[in-house]
Amino acid sequence: MEGSIAIDAETKVHESPADHKDELRLWLRLLASTTLIEREVRRRLREQFGVTLPRFDLMAQLDRSPQGMTLGELSRRMMVTNGNVTGLAERLVTEGVVSRRRAANDRRAHLVRLTDKGRRQFRKMAKAHERWIAGLFAGLSKREVDELLTLLGKAKASTRNAVEKAR
Amino acid sequence: MEGSIAIDAETKVHESPADHKDELRLWLRLLASTTLIEREVRRRLREQFGVTLPRFDLMAQLDRSPQGMTLGELSRRMMVTNGNVTGLAERLVTEGVVSRRRAANDRRAHLVRLTDKGRRQFRKMAKAHERWIAGLFAGLSKREVDELLTLLGKAKASTRNAVEKAR
DNA sequence: GTGAAAAGCTTTAAGCTTAAAATAATTTAG
DNA sequence: CTAAATTATTTTAAGCTTAAAGCTTTTCAC
Numbered sequence: 001m002e003g004s005i006a007i008d009a010e011t012k013v014h015e016s017p018a019d020h021k022d023e024l025r026l027w028l029r030l031l032a033s034t035t036l037i038e039r040e041v042r043r044r045l046r047e048q049f050g051v052t053l054p055r056f057d058l059m060a061q062l063d064r065s066p067q068g069m070t071l072g073e074l075s076r077r078m079m080v081t082n083g084n085v086t087g088l089a090e091r092l093v094t095e096g097v098v099s100r101r102r103a104a105n106d107r108r109a110h111l112v113r114l115t116d117k118g119r120r121q122f123r124k125m126a127k128a129h130e131r132w133i134a135g136l137f138a139g140l141s142k143r144e145v146d147e148l149l150t151l152l153g154k155a156k157a158s159t160r161n162a163v164e165k166a167r
Numbered sequence: 168m169e170g171s172i173a174i175d176a177e178t179k180v181h182e183s184p185a186d187h188k189d190e191l192r193l194w195l196r197l198l199a200s201t202t203l204i205e206r207e208v209r210r211r212l213r214e215q216f217g218v219t220l221p222r223f224d225l226m227a228q229l230d231r232s233p234q235g236m237t238l239g240e241l242s243r244r245m246m247v248t249n250g251n252v253t254g255l256a257e258r259l260v261t262e263g264v265v266s267r268r269r270a271a272n273d274r275r276a277h278l279v280r281l282t283d284k285g286r287r288q289f290r291k292m293a294k295a296h297e298r299w300i301a302g303l304f305a306g307l308s309k310r311e312v313d314e315l316l317t318l319l320g321k322a323k324a325s326t327r328n329a330v331e332k333a334r
Numbered sequence: 335g336t337g338a339a340a341a342g343c344t345t346t347a348a349g350c351t352t353a354a355a356a357t358a359a360t361t362t363a364g
Numbered sequence: 365c366t367a368a369a370t371t372a373t374t375t376t377a378a379g380c381t382t383a384a385a386g387c388t389t390t391t392c393a394c
């Protein structure tokens with residue numbers, strides 16, 4: 001059984017440009033799942049807290065670093081460009097939820113961190129956010145959540161590896 | 168077996184604000200995986216074809232509908248707002264890869280479709296795109312790809328269900 | 335048929351995001 | 365020590381994206 005399947009797959013590879021439909025479907029489904037959740041989270045953050053997702057994300061990073069973080073580190077963790085973080089942080093400073101000052105040792109770098117107000121606001125939002133996410137995944141068993149975690153971990157590793165090689 | 172697990176879960180809910188860390192980790196990992204792939208695809212589309220991801224996405228939808236599609240249908244399939252599609256389509260019409268005309272029966276609606284030039288361009292990009300995706304997932308076995316497809320299908324269903332209820 | 339509601343689309347204003355180029359400070363090579 | 369390379373960040377221009385408000389056309393209830 002398994003043998004014949006493998007042979008079929010091999011045969012296909014040789015008789016025509018390999019078909020990668022399953023991988024393509026996987027990518028489309030991954031993207032759709034993410035978009036669906038992201039859209040809902042965005043909506044609730046706006047309606048219930050009047051905040052945007054990027055701002056919430058930035059605050060979430062800072063919440064884990066009480067001592068603050070440089071803009072560069074923020075942009076790496078958020079997987080967005082430097083310029084993006086510059087503008088986002090600026091708006092959050094204006095709002096008074098983030099503070100910003102020069103780094104002690106390196107005069108190029110700037111440290112940002114949550115203000116007390118920012119931390120209070122974030123903690124409140126984070127609690128709701130965690131409940132929302134649990135609710136959105138409520139149709140999955142604990143086992144399925146674990147499997148997804150594992151498989152997505154592999155997918156991430158595979159992607160990183162391929163991206164690495166492509167350079 | 169199932170009973171005891173259910174009781175544990177219940178107990179947790181009562182003794183402390185339920186902890187949903189695994190679901191949260193799952194969401195963060197899902198988002199990270201998607202972002203990683205999306206960033207790479209975006210980069211290659213730009214470098215190798217001088218096209219943006221949203222434009223590629225729009226063309227991909229149209230490629231499946233030779234008879235054309237209304238802007239509303241496009242926006243639903245792409246999971247973006249109407250206004251977004253209006254602008255995107257406009258730029259693609261200017262480029263000459265998409266055509267646009269009033270619908271025959273409904274004078275509110277506009278049908279867009281790929282021009283011959285657009286279709287040729289898209290097909291070329293789509294081939295490369297399919298290879299890229301296969302390459303990014305090359306570290307996964309066929310079995311793992313299938314499992315991910317299944318689990319993500321469940322995740323999508325779970326999300327849709329939760330979003331539905333929340334209204 | 336007529337008025338109200340819904341559907342399809344566009345416009346607007348604001349904010350997000352990127353790539354690329356520029357500036358300034360630090361590190362490294364020789 | 366000095367020139368070159370690297371690092372941290374900002375700026376710019378272009379495009380993407382959204383929510384909300386508005387316009388036009390169609391559908392629905394009566």
